[in-house]
Amino acid sequence: MSAKEAGALADRVIAMSREAVEVGPQLLVTASIGLATALDGADLDSLLRDADAALYRAKDAGREQVAWFDLQMHEESVRRVETDRDLRDALCRQELLVEYQPAYDLRTGAATHVEALVRWRHPVRGLLEPMDFIPVAEESGLIHRVGEWVLERVVEQAACWATVPGLRVWVNVSPQQLAITGLADLLAGRLARAGLPAERLGIEVTESTLADASRLIQTLEEVRALGVAVAIDDFGTGYSSLARLTACPVDVIKIDRSFVADLGTSRG
Numbered sequence: 001m002s003a004k005e006a007g008a009l010a011d012r013v014i015a016m017s018r019e020a021v022e023v024g025p026q027l028l029v030t031a032s033i034g035l036a037t038a039l040d041g042a043d044l045d046s047l048l049r050d051a052d053a054a055l056y057r058a059k060d061a062g063r064e065q066v067a068w069f070d071l072q073m074h075e076e077s078v079r080r081v082e083t084d085r086d087l088r089d090a091l092c093r094q095e096l097l098v099e100y101q102p103a104y105d106l107r108t109g110a111a112t113h114v115e116a117l118v119r120w121r122h123p124v125r126g127l128l129e130p131m132d133f134i135p136v137a138e139e140s141g142l143i144h145r146v147g148e149w150v151l152e153r154v155v156e157q158a159a160c161w162a163t164v165p166g167l168r169v170w171v172n173v174s175p176q177q178l179a180i181t182g183l184a185d186l187l188a189g190r191l192a193r194a195g196l197p198a199e200r201l202g203i204e205v206t207e208s209t210l211a212d213a214s215r216l217i218q219t220l221e222e223v224r225a226l227g228v229a230v231a232i233d234d235f236g237t238g239y240s241s242l243a244r245l246t247a248c249p250v251d252v253i254k255i256d257r258s259f260v261a262d263l264g265t266s267r268g
Helices: 003-017 044-060 071-093 134-140 143-160 175-179 183-194 207-226
Strands: 033-035 066-068 096-104 111-122 126-128 168-172 201-206 229-235 252-255
Touching: 003 033, 003 066, 033 044, 044 066, 044 071, 071 111, 071 134, 071 143, 096 143, 111 143, 134 143, 143 168, 143 175, 143 183, 143 201, 168 229, 175 201, 175 207, 183 201, 183 207, 201 207, 207 229
Parallel strands: 033 066, 111 168, 168 201, 201 229, 229 252
Antiparallel strands: 096 111, 111 126
């Protein structure tokens, strides 16, 4: 089949998928299609991998779309594979590090808390920020190893700051980490080992976590029962409502920067 014929077929599939399906009640179905061209010497596995990458591009574009695999996707795919491979080595070579961003009380000038931010000192690409490798870690399942490594370092550092009155250290926890059983037990063990009071630690979860709050709310409640605080990060950018917060054990809401960037203006 030529590329032109494949594109036309994909368009017809998208059009037909818009017709409601009768199974008693009407069901609306959406389809997203990724297409790839078999280059000289390409095997079936490579073709399917490329088409799958194009499929995700179609979904990201809003669904009910057709997307072709192109050079940019190829480069992104190669970069993901390389990042995944290098990150596995980085965990063994101790290339990850944690930096701390303080927040201050503007009335007194005293530091009230600090946020832990993981970085990767890549031997070739230099110092990488979380967005350069955390999404890959989440896709590959490495986020659990990365998260446990970060948590251990953060608790140890927080214990070193135990003499600073009221200072809490916040650490980001991915939805995948929340989904595992025993997160509260893991936190309790780390706190006990470091001799750190639970109120000196807080976990941050993204607003998207609230979309599956019914499944994760028990984990958050167990974490708060330890005395560890819970914060929602980047609130206001997703689909969560204030009403949903009433069902979530949350201590702090961090409003997304897009809502405060224009403070002091009529729009803000």
